[in-house]
Amino acid sequence: MRSFATLDLQYAHRFYGFQGEAQYLHGHTGILTLEVEDSVNEGVNMVFPCNEIKKTAWEVLCNFDHGLILREDDPLLPAILSVYEAQGIKDGVPANKMKGPAFKTELATAYPESRLVVTKETMTVEGMIKIVYDLLKDKLNIVKLTFTSGVNGATEEYEPTKEKARCPLCGIMLNENGVCPKCGYKA
Numbered sequence: 001m002r003s004f005a006t007l008d009l010q011y012a013h014r015f016y017g018f019q020g021e022a023q024y025l026h027g028h029t030g031i032l033t034l035e036v037e038d039s040v041n042e043g044v045n046m047v048f049p050c051n052e053i054k055k056t057a058w059e060v061l062c063n064f065d066h067g068l069i070l071r072e073d074d075p076l077l078p079a080i081l082s083v084y085e086a087q088g089i090k091d092g093v094p095a096n097k098m099k100g101p102a103f104k105t106e107l108a109t110a111y112p113e114s115r116l117v118v119t120k121e122t123m124t125v126e127g128m129i130k131i132v133y134d135l136l137k138d139k140l141n142i143v144k145l146t147f148t149s150g151v152n153g154a155t156e157e158y159e160p161t162k163e164k165a166r167c168p169l170c171g172i173m174l175n176e177n178g179v180c181p182k183c184g185y186k187a
Helices: 050-061 076-087 125-136
Strands: 002-013 026-037 067-071 108-111 116-119 142-149 152-157
Touching: 002 050, 002 142, 026 050, 026 125, 050 125, 067 076, 076 116, 125 142, 125 152
Parallel strands: 002 067, 067 116
Antiparallel strands: 002 026, 026 142, 108 116, 142 152
16 A cells, blocks of 8 residues: 655756756746555554655755755856855854755765755756655655656656564654654564
């Protein structure tokens, strides 16, 4: 059985090297839908509590929300960082509370203090799906990702990996020590 959750992401980006309107810095509202599959958890009678899907994903994906996404070779990147440094905001400010942990993968690197994600490729809807799957494949049993941004959209389906050990009380995935991070249940 499957459960799904959606997340709204507000972000700015541009298609560096593209000939057309998208070559200019512009913003989007992106809608990400994550579908996860597993057996129905008898303790809570659901595959995975949808609010927990969103919470698990948001811990990492909040770096994209109200963030700037640029390709690593975009000449705007050093200019933006220079302006942020001159303004004293490159390394964050106390008001910058919407940030997740920094990450570095083959596809993207997040700099949460600067509200910046740097990607290997131009950030398209297809590219976002690749990045999201790479970031969440070990945290959720993802079987489908759909991302829409404006009038553009893409979807990708994946083979379920395996059943994840989950808490019989609240349904969320147990950590590497077999303990529920939400309620403290121990397997």
